[in-house]
Amino acid sequence: MDKDFSVISASRQNNVRDLPSPRQLIDEVYASDVLTLDDLRSRLSKPVFKSLQATFERGADLDAGIADTVALAMKNWAMERGASHYTHWFQPMTGSTAEKHDSFLTPVGDGKVISTFSGSELIQAEPDASSFPSGGLRATFEARGYTVWDPTSPAFILRHAAGATLCIPAIFASWNGEALDQKTPLLRSSEALNRAVVPALQLFGASAGTRVGSTLGAEQEYFLIDEQFYYQRPDLVMAGRTLFGAKPPRGQELEDHYFGNIPDRVLNFMSDVEAQLYALGIPVKTRHKEVAPGQFELAPVFEDSNVAADHQQLSMQIVQSTARRHGLVALLHEKPFSGMNGSGKHCNWSMSTNAGENLFEPGETPHENLQFLFFCAAAIKAVDDHQDLLRISVASASNDHRLGAQEAPPAIISMFFGSELTEIFQRIESGEGGRGEKKGLLGMGSAVLPNIPRHAGDRNRTSPFAFTGNKFEFRAPGSSQSISLPITVMNLIMADGVAQLTERLRAHLDDGMDLDKAVGEIFREVYTQHKRVLFDGDGYDEAWHREAEFERGLLNLRTSLDAFPHLTSPKNVELFARHGVLNERELEARQEIMFDIYFKTVNIEGELTETIAQTVLLPDTLNYLRDLYASGESRAVKALIAEMEGLTDELYEALQELRQQNAELGGEAAHDKAFHVRDRVLPAMLKVRRVADGLERLVSDERWTLPTYRQMLFVK
Incomplete structure (x- = not known):
């Protein structure tokens, strides 16, 4: 018999907020909590706005002389929208965001206060923030750290039930300028990309004033469960994933959840999330059920990658906070349920000019598009040369549980281009030339159905880095x-690959060679040297793993600890330094x-596994055995007791x-401790889990304390 669902029933009676109509979303809500260029234009003098606009759009240095004027406009805008505090909103190296709120109100004596916000407060703050990870860049007694306004990402309002806060996107650096956050290297890499790609475009005839940046659309997968189950699962509360749980009789085998009808309760939640995201100017476009029961996805359209990174952090925050209002909990862990699809964050990445030209747009005749082929060559070279860095960029203890199965790509980094482009590439390599297979129409096999345009290649759901029409989908994050x-x-x-190929191209042109x-x-040359990284087949096939590692020489960094040491290889130290x-x-x-x-994550899980098994599951098992001992001596009871006693002893051992x-x-070093938990603690945890999951299948529901997969994943 299932557990008491009275709280669940009550939580379903949540009050659905009055949400804006579609017309209101368009006319009134979208970006209403964002300090847009139009807002600033209306509040600043023309000279001040033009100076600020040059910083926003062309990367010009910020004129400190206009800071007080901009700060006043920003404060007035925020207070008009109900904000009482402001914060420099930044991304420390925890993977999440951080904020310290300061009030606009300042006492002036005689029991009075005024609202103030100066240019110096806008540009820079000293939050200390000494407890964030620094990797040795500073000790606790060397606590000075600065947050500095990032004007390339717009300020915004975050609302809560009792008010609102002005959030100013910022970087976080030590007193000597070393990056203590995720945003600083991202901004530096954007500049490196611009410096590398613009000279290449000039060789293809780009006009003066061209700037280049990367664009990104990040899909977000997540699970939803009723919050009652969440609070009954200490592993979900403290580790974000289930450390125990037997596979239910029905999981995702029928594939009936994917793109299925979305329950009203979940749709209400999704609509609530979308209204908040729209107000923050986040262009969320898609919502749907994912493959596993209880799994869902939202996805935005492309944005400047710097802004997309901020928007992605906000999306995670709003998904989680909004779920609570609907009696739900959103699980963002990569593998909250064993044996089910994990959750990823597919990063759809491309490059664009400030005129809106997508540099990976093939056109109708991609083999004739010299610029497209040039940048494809740079991408192939970049991915092959730097497989290790792509793998490191997605490495974590939690993602190790996901990679390599159930639609998540393997740890081996490879690229997919599809049949048409691959044929074109092969013709160029052989010197054969010609059009290759013409991009055409794909017949649907019925006179009733129309022909639809066919893309330059099919999709490969197991490819870590796949070309999907005019962008690359990095599926491993x-x-x-x-x-x-x-x-x-x-x-x-990509900056490194383009810079190297630009030198070669300029040399050929200087020698009189046609473009x-x-x-x-x-x-x-590039294709012949680096084609080993191209693979169109099944990324899960063990034959591919052997071929990739032993025949092609690709890296197979199976776990995060296999990948981390490569970060400081001489090749990578030189690469990061050369591009600043x-x-x-x-x-x-x-x-x-x-x-x-990594160590702390697995260490927490190991101790939590021990605690739950000792204080919850072992007592549950012993209590059920006591019930069996008192229920008579039938052959069935004796057999069940014998099986239970055997598993109980295994669990104890x-x-x-x-x-x-x-x-x-x-050991003492983080490196040694990390390897210990991977090689010793994780296998010991799995032994405990294997036995406990076997007991879950035998112990009665009344005696088994933890909510089961069957309950958590299928109660809507």
Whole structure:
């Protein structure tokens, strides 16, 4: 018999907020909580606005002389919208965001206050924030740290039930300028990309004043469960994933959840989320059920990657906070339920000019599009040369549970271009030339159905880095992580690839070679040298894993701890330094933080597994055994008792082993402790879980305390 659902029934009676109509969303709500250029234009003098606009749009240095004027306009705008406080909103190296609120109100004596916000307060703050991970960049007694306004990302209002706060996107740096956050290297990588790509475009005839940046649309997968179940599962509360749970009789086998009808309760939640995201100017476009029961997705359209990184953090925050208002909990962990699809955050990345030209748009004749082929060559070279960095950018203890199964790509980094482009590439390599397969129409096999335009290639759901028409879809990022590091890496390696190929192209042109011949020669060289990274087949196939690692020589960094050491290889230290993204000290600090967070994550899970098994599951089992002992001596009871006693003894023995491994740290350094928990604690946890999940299938529902997968995933 299932547990008492009285709280669940009550939570379903949540009050659905009055949400804006579609017309109101368009005319009144969208970006209403964002300080837009139009808002600033209406509040600033023309000279001040033009100076600020140059910073926003062309990367010009911020004129400190206009700061007080801008701050006053920003404060007035925010207070008109109900904000009583302001904060520099930044992304420390925890993967989440941080904020320290200060009031606009300042006492002036005689029991009076005035509202103030100066230019110096806008541009820079000193929040200390000494407890954030720094990887050795500063000690606690060296606590001075600065948040600095990032004017390339718009300020916005975050609302709560009793008021609102003005949030000013900012970077976070130490007193000597070393990056202590995720945003600083992202901004630096954007500049590196611009510096590398603009000279290449000039060789293709780009006009003066062209700037280039990356664009990104990040899909977000998540699970929803009723909050009553959440509070009854200490593993979900403290670790974000279930450390125990037997596979239910029905999971995702029927594939009936994917794109299925969305329950009213979930639709109400989604509509609430979307209204808030629209107010923040976040262009969310898509919502649907994902493959696993209880799993859903939202996705925005493309934006400047810097703004997209901020918007992605806000989306996660709003999804989680809004779920609570609807009696739900949103789980963002990469693998909250074993045996089910994990949750990812597919990053759809491309490059665009400030005139809106997508540099990965193939056109109708991609083989004739020299610029497109040039940038494809740079991408192929970049991914092959820097497989390790792409893998590191998505490495975490939680994502290790997801990669390599159930639609998540494997840890081996490869690229997919589709049949048409692959054929064109092969023709260029062979010198054969010609059009290849013409982009055409795909017949649907029925006179009733229309022909539809066919893309240049099918999709490959197992490819980590797939070309999907006019962008690359990096499918490996995990659902809970910040996308700033993956974007930083994609920007950086592309900048490096373009810069190297631009030198070759300029040399060919200086030698008198025609542009088309020069691009063809460069593409042929790059394709021949780096085509090992191209793979169109099944990324889960063990034969591919053997071929990739032993025949093609691709990296197979199966776990995060296999990947982390590569971050500070001489090749990568030189790469980050040459493009001005991170110096060696900053890079080493990030590596230290990666090892430390990995250890702490698994250490928490190990101790939590021990605690739950000892204080919840073992007593549940013993109580059920006591029931059986008192229920008579039938053959069925005796058989069940024998099976239960055997598993109970196994659970106890596995628990003793886990307790021993938890007590040992493996050393003093974060590196040593991380390897200890991966090699010793995780296997011991799995032994405990395997036995406990077997007991779950035998113990009665009344005696089994933890809500089961069957209950959590299928109660809507």
